[in-house]
Amino acid sequence: MDQPCCSSSLQSPSIELPEILPPQKxxxxxxxxxxxxxxxxxxxxxHxxxxACNGCKxxxxxxxxxxxNFKCKNNEDCFDLTKREKPIKCRPCRYKKCLDVGMNPLALEVDEKQAEAENFKKITKRVKVEEIEEDDDDIKSKQLVLKTVESVQEKMQRLSDMLTYLEIKLDQFQTSAYNPHWGQVQGLEFLLRSNNRISLADRYGPMPGWPLSSDPALAADNQPVLGKGPPxxxxxxxxxxYFNLLTTVEYVKTFGFFHRLNARDQYILTRYVTLACMNLHVSFTSVAKKFDCRIQPDGLKQPFKDEEHYSNSVMSIVPLIRYQVQSIEYVLLKAICLCNPAVPDLSEHAQRLLTKERxxxxxxxxxxxxxxxxNGPSHFSDIIGIVDVLERQQRIQKDLxxxxxxxLVAKAPRDRVIQIIDDIMDS
Known part of the structure; x- marks a missing residue:
């Protein structure tokens, strides 16, 4: 499984084994x-x-x-009934056949003198060794099953830890002082070719003066107005x-499987899934802070309830609250949204790879x-259903x-055009 390029500590969950029913006759x-x-x-x-018959018993x-002790004078197959209808009288072959079909010498009732017989000691010793070996094999088999179960759980835990760690780094990136002018980011294709920027958060440090005032006038000055372009x-x-889209593209670039796609598939996939992943990220971080509306990392609420596209902006918040989605469920759902093999125009290689990862x-x-x-299966179905909400939400946003x-962008000066927004919205 390809995972984000980050690391974290592991804690293996306890394993609940199913009940073992008693053997039925x-x-x-x-x-x-x-x-x-x-x-x-x-x-x-x-017997x-x-x-067995009384004679063989x-x-x-x-x-x-x-x-x-006796030795067969023939080919040691005198009691092989696949070669003849009736067995040939042969004492060693008859005894061998008794052992071959599973007669148990430990089931015999013997006194002390009989227990000292050479044949009895030899055969009971062999049976005990075989039983020990069978017990060892059984123990090894159970250990292998447990090891396999633990291995799967460790793999799941490691994946979850890495995705959770990645979210922490994304939050640091969003609240950092790194804030490039949109003219420096020359569109989606440029961003995909450039080095990952998430680590720049450590170099720049946190943005001073945040969180900002919650004054509506200040928030209005810092967001695009529908039909009027960027501030x-x-x-x-x-x-x-702009910055949330940039962050989401950098998130996509951290996955190992993404770099096994050719440049065309990378562009097609990122152009299609970035807005949905961004909406999920903003919605979950808002809900995690106990808000039922979108709140940005600087502390400002955008958009306001009286704005015409408010209902669309909170569309993905509602199911997160309704199903009480946990952090680990969110990071896995976000990765599922990213690995969308149904994106139009992807190559067959990309479709197969994304299907496997998803x-x-x-x-x-x-x-x-x-x-x-x-209610595990039902809850899983509810969470997966959020993908449809995200698809519908991004479709409305792109239409708007x-x-x-x-x-307006077509008529605006170049310094007011945010190319990455146009690239992603025009798809």
Missing amino acids: SKREKERPTVCSICGGSASGF YDVP AYFRRYVISER PYSTDKKHWL QQFAEALFDHCLRNRA HLLHVAP
Whole structure:
């Protein structure tokens, strides 16, 4: 599984094993046997754990408690009933057949003298060794199952920890003093070719003076107005649609699988999924801060409830509150949104790769829901349903941009055009 390029500590969750039911006796075990497993004659019952006649039962007992050993004068197949209808009289082959079909010498009742017989000591020792080996194999098999379960859980936990760590770095990036003029970011293609910028948060440090005043007038000065274009650039105030999109593109670039896509597929995928991932990010961070509206990292609420596109902006907040989505569920859902193989015009290679990656993130989310939610499968279905809400939300946003913003952008001076917004919205 490809994971974000970051690291974190691991904590393996406790493993709940399913109940093991007691073994059930089969119908066959309850039926009286009719054929002797050794000679093929009529069986009188189960003797020493196998169906046998009284003659073979008595012979096995006599041989085990005796001191005598015999050797077959033929090919040691005298009791092989696949080669003949009736066995050839042969004492060693008859005894060998008793052992081959599973007669148990430990089931014999013997006195102290009989227990000292050479044959009895030899055969019981062999049976005990075989039982120990079987027990060892059984233990090893159970250990392998446990190790496999633990390995899967560790993999899921490691993935979750890495995604959570990545979100921490994104939050630091958004609240940092790094605030490039949009003219320095020459569109989506330029951003995809350039080095990842998330680490710049450490160099620039936090933005001084944040959080800003919650004065509505100040907030209005720092956001684009539908149909009027972006506000003037300011070093200490961020244009949040622009910077949130930039942050999301940098998020996409941290995934290893993304760099196995060719440049065309990278552009097509990022252009399509960035807005949905951005909406989910802004919505969840707002809900995590106990808001039911969108609040930006500088502390300002955007947009306001009296604005015409307010209902669209909070569309993805509603299900996050309704389903009480946890942080780990959010980071996995965001990765699922990113790995969208249904994006139009992707190559077959990209579709296969994204399908594989999305499946693994979905499995991690499903596993989490099963282990941590009372109604696991239903909750998983509810969370996955948020993807449709995000798709619908971004479609409305892109339509609004096309109708109200794009005509003005076409006439605006170049220094007022934010190319990355146009690239993503015009798709």
